[in-house]
Amino acid sequence: MATLRILDVDGKVINPEKEPKLPKEELLKWYEVMVANRLFDEKGWKLQRQGRVSFHVPTAGQEAVVAAAAALKNTDWIFPAYREHACYLYRWKDLEQGLAELIDHIFNNEDDPQRGRRIPGLYGSKRLRFVTPSAPIGTQIIQAAGAGYAAKYLKDGNVTMVFFGDGATSSNDFHSGMNFAAVKKTPTVFVCMNNQWAISVPLTEQTAAKRLADKAIAYGMPGIQIDGNDVFAFYIAVSEAVECARRGEGPTMIEAVTYRLGSHTSSDDWTRYRSKDEVEQWKQKEPIRRFKDYLLNKRYLTEEEDEKIWKKYDRILNDLIEKAEKKSPPRLETMFTEVYEEIPWHLREQYEEARRFYGDK
Ligand SMILES: Cc1ncc(C[n+]2csc(CCOP(=O)(O)OP(=O)(O)O)c2C)c(N)n1
Ligand SMILES: [Mg+2]
Structure with a gap:
């Protein structure tokens, strides 16, 4: 099966029958979340380097994931790994408030909802049904399968969506979660964010399979590979998987092919194990510029409005950082x-x- 792609790298629609028909306001909301996420990442990295926050988890290059959250209902459960900030921000009615909570969290101050008990980046929100992840890789996969089973038992109509990396497909929990969900036909969507690397271990050392999506075959569930830097491929693939889950047909695995443009965390240095050339090539395919070009072509956005969006979130984040830094510890x-x-x-x-x-x- 071909990789699902709707927007090419220049933001042109190459698969018009699959282009989602969504209102301009909704698409601009995705875009604002992506921009805010990118700026949060850039600032978080600098804050850690300046010793003002203790840790940072980069997300640049993986922001198209916002569209996965957009394909869910608010009562569906999201079990993230640690680079799905865009899904978390999408769930806020007021994006600025979501950013405020994230900034308080990375400063581990008195208003951090986790009161400093979590590594910055491993956060969650009960209210938003965005489950706090655990550090051991793969843990959330079995939790999502189990929560999916509970949803089926309760007949509450909710879906559970779980994110994990290419590295996590080597964990026992990947096998247990996928197998259990398929056997019990739980309403679960498994999203593998294949960003090519598990810290310094490349995909070629993680698996001998041609595509991670093919692993779904062994469990008896559909597996689909998508361009993970294409918001529309994300939206369509997740929407179809969610419909299938709600009809009682069980889980789907989606492999989103993407790339981590930054280091694994602030404790890592990517220049030690991959070439600048490789990173440069992936930068050409990054999701924000692609989506921006689409919005410009559609005349949903102008260059001036785009500049205003970047400036707006730059200012908002700077103000939030200033406030968060002055707050007391928990x-x-x-x-x-x-x-x-x-x-x-x-x-x-x-x-x-x-x-x-x-x-x-
Ligand atoms: C069980 C377990 N083994 C090892 C680690 C250390 N570790 C943290 S992140 C990571 C790589 C995970 O890679 P991947 O699943 O591809 O996710 P990515 O970081 O690329 O988003 C490893 C090995 C861990 N946290 N848990
Ligand atoms: Mg990875």
């Missing part, structure tokens, strides 16, 4: 009170000891 007690519903005795002892040591902060 109160000491939140480390103990927000983990279990009732504090177990051993944590209470540790809390008392911490209070004696640090005072009542």
Whole structure:
């Protein structure tokens, strides 16, 4: 099967019968999320290098994923890995508020919803049904299969969508999750963000398969490969998989072929294991410029309006950073009170000891 692509690298529609018919406002919302995500990434990287935040997870090059969230209902569950910020931001009615929460989170300040207990980048929101990921690779795959099974049992009509990387396809949880979901026909959409690398391990060392999407065959579910830098391929593939899941026909695996333009995290340096040429070539195919060209061709956007969007989010993010940096760290007690519903005795002892040591902060 051919790779699904609707927008080519110049933003031209090459598959017109598949071009989604969506209102201009919706498409501009995707675009604003993508721009805000890219700027957040650039600023987050610099903040980490300046020692102002502790860690950063780059997302540049993978922003087309926004369209996957757009193909869901708000009651569907998203189980992200750690580069799906665009899906998280899309779920906010007010994008600025979403950015504010993300910025408070990376500063691990008192308004960070996770109160500093998570690595910056591994965040979630119960309200938005965007599940906090765990660090061990692949964990979210079995969680999404299980939550899909629960949705089927409850007949609540919801779908679970899970994101994981090419590296995660080598985890036991990939096998368990895919197999369970296919056997139980759970309403789950498996999205493999194949960005070609698992830290410094290239795809060729991860699998001998021609395409990761082919792995779906062994589990008895449909597998489709898409251009993961094409917002429309994302939207159409996820919409079809979601419809199939809601009809009770079970899960689908989507392999989104994309590229991580930055380093794995702020603890990594990509120049140590891949060529500048390779990165340059992928930059030509990156999703934001492609989508922008489409919007310009459609006359949904002008160059001047585009410039205004970038400037707007640059200013918004700078203001949020300034505010977030001035906020206090989470109160000491939140480390103990927000983990279990009732504090177990051993944590209470540790809390008392911490209070004696640090005072009542
Ligand atoms: C079980 C497990 N093994 C190893 C690691 C260390 N580790 C963190 S991210 C990562 C690479 C994951 O690559 P991929 O799944 O392709 O996702 P990407 O980072 O490319 O988005 C590894 C090996 C881990 N977190 N958990
Ligand atoms: Mg990867």
